[in-house]
């Protein structure tokens with residue numbers, strides 16, 4: 001599937017209840033050839049209205065975070081774990097995250113980023129379900145030849161100003177990675193016995209995702 005085809009198909013999705021209350025699907029924004037992908041939680045009111053992720057107050061702070069390490073939105077790709085706004089900005093529920101997972105996975109397949117910035121606990125849980133964000137924010141992990149950096153969600157800084165400095169400091173690790181400083185990265189060991197199980201599980205998930213996206217086409 002091409003990026004353009006993906007956007008067209010994703011915008012038509014009605015796979016979960018979130019689409020009923022949302023104005024529109026917000027698939028993602030940025031450079032589809034980017035090597036860095038930011039994954040947040042869900043669209044908010046501004047994003048729901050404009051159809052662009054991180055275009056409200058949290059988005060402004062995200063742009064400030066990017067600028068602090070000499071990056072712009074055009075250098076990265078930005079999406080969310082769920083692509084429709086939960087009513088009243090509530091947390092996305094497990095079944096909604098599961099329903100939207102094929103869209104995130106397909107996007108990753110198309111963009112093929114080398115570095116993921118996981119903004120907040122929902123994005124972190126997709127890749128590292130056992131992690132606690134208070135313990136791992138600002139740290140980088142290498143898994144499956146990809147690098148993952150965990151950060152607090154930019155919206156946190158809007159509610160609690162003391163997080164601003166923490167998050168700007170956490171961004172520095174991304175600059176170090178981009179500058180080739182591999183020492184900053186924790187390499188996660190995955191036992192070989194786990195690899196086979198995970199590959200089988202992944203193949204099964206992929207079959208389901210393909211059939212779900214196929215049904216939508």
Ligand code: SF4
Pocket residue numbers: 010013014015016017018019025082083084096099100101103
């Ligand atoms: S699965 Fe994702 S894109 Fe589809 S309706 Fe639900 S939140 Fe929206």
